[in-house]
Amino acid sequence: MIQLATLPVLFPVAPNAPAAAAEQLALNGCATIPQVFSIQEVTQLLQIIDKAEATSHNFRRTQDLFAIRNLLGEIPELQRALFTPKLRQLLDTLFPNTTPCLTKAIYFDKPAQSNWLVAWHQDLMHNVNQRLDFLGFSPWSTKSDNVSVQPPREILESICTLRLHLDDCNATNGALKVVPRSHQCGAIPAANLPAYTLNAITCPVPAGGVMLMKPLTLHASNRSTSARPRRVIHLEFSAAELPSGLHWRERLPIL
Structure with missing residues (x-):
C-alpha cells in the first residue's frame, strides 16, 4: 500500500523539458508537458483526421463519442505529422539507449453534448495478435477479432x-484524475481502490x-460541466519484447 500522506502534489513541468517529465513520470506515474505541439501542428492533425474516410469498423461514431481505433493503421498519413522533432526528442528521453515501437493508437472526440464519466481503473489489458498461453500472461479476452491480455507486471x-x-482540457471538460505513485503498486484489486482514490488530483x-502516464497509474475522469469538446490522440509505446509468436496487435516501428 502506498503512503497516502506522503504523496507530492503534481505540477506540470516546464515547457520543452523532457528530462524533467521523464523523472516525474518515473516517480509519480504521470506528468504533463505543455507546448509539445504548436497550434498549427494541432490544426494539421485535425485536418488529416477530418479528411479520413470513416468506412472501417475501427471508426465508431455515436452521439456521445467519435473514436478511431488502430489510428495509424487507418490513417497512415498521420505518422509524418505526429512524429515531429519534439515528439521524437521526448521518446528518446523516455526510452534511452533503446528504440520503442508504437503498440496502440486511438483518437477520440468527446463532443460538448456528451456527459459520461470514466470510472477508476488501470490500463491492464493490451491487444496482441493471438492467444498463446505463456506464464504470467493472464487473463485473456476475445471480442470479435480482437485478442487482449494482461501481461506480466514487468511488461x-x-x-x-x-x-x-x-483542445484545452481541465476539470470542466473531462481532464483525467490520477493517483500519483499508484503505478508502484502493481494491479490493484477493485475492492482496494477507495483507499487510493482519496488522494487523486x-x-x-x-x-x-x-500528458505522460504509466498503464498501472490509477486514473478516471468526471462528467463534463462545460460546452467545450475534448479531442485526444492516445499513443502507447514500449521497447519490451513479447515471447516468441506473440506481438502487439498494432505494433508499428518508429521510422
Missing part, C-alpha cells in the same frame, strides 16, 4: 502512454500539450 511497467490533447493539459 506493463515498460509501456508509456502519451496523450496528445488537441486532476491533470489539466492545454491544447498541444502531452
Whole structure:
C-alpha cells in the first residue's frame, strides 16, 4: 500500500523539458508537458483526421463519442505529422539507449453534448495478435477479432502512454484524475481502490500539450460541466519484447 500522506502534489513541468517529465513520470506515474505541439501542428492533425474516410469498423461514431481505433493503421498519413522533432526528442528521453515501437493508437472526440464519466481503473489489458498461453500472461479476452491480455507486471511497467490533447482540457471538460505513485503498486484489486482514490488530483493539459502516464497509474475522469469538446490522440509505446509468436496487435516501428 502506498503512503497516502506522503504523496507530492503534481505540477506540470516546464515547457520543452523532457528530462524533467521523464523523472516525474518515473516517480509519480504521470506528468504533463505543455507546448509539445504548436497550434498549427494541432490544426494539421485535425485536418488529416477530418479528411479520413470513416468506412472501417475501427471508426465508431455515436452521439456521445467519435473514436478511431488502430489510428495509424487507418490513417497512415498521420505518422509524418505526429512524429515531429519534439515528439521524437521526448521518446528518446523516455526510452534511452533503446528504440520503442508504437503498440496502440486511438483518437477520440468527446463532443460538448456528451456527459459520461470514466470510472477508476488501470490500463491492464493490451491487444496482441493471438492467444498463446505463456506464464504470467493472464487473463485473456476475445471480442470479435480482437485478442487482449494482461501481461506480466514487468511488461506493463515498460509501456508509456502519451496523450496528445488537441483542445484545452481541465476539470470542466473531462481532464483525467490520477493517483500519483499508484503505478508502484502493481494491479490493484477493485475492492482496494477507495483507499487510493482519496488522494487523486486532476491533470489539466492545454491544447498541444502531452500528458505522460504509466498503464498501472490509477486514473478516471468526471462528467463534463462545460460546452467545450475534448479531442485526444492516445499513443502507447514500449521497447519490451513479447515471447516468441506473440506481438502487439498494432505494433508499428518508429521510422
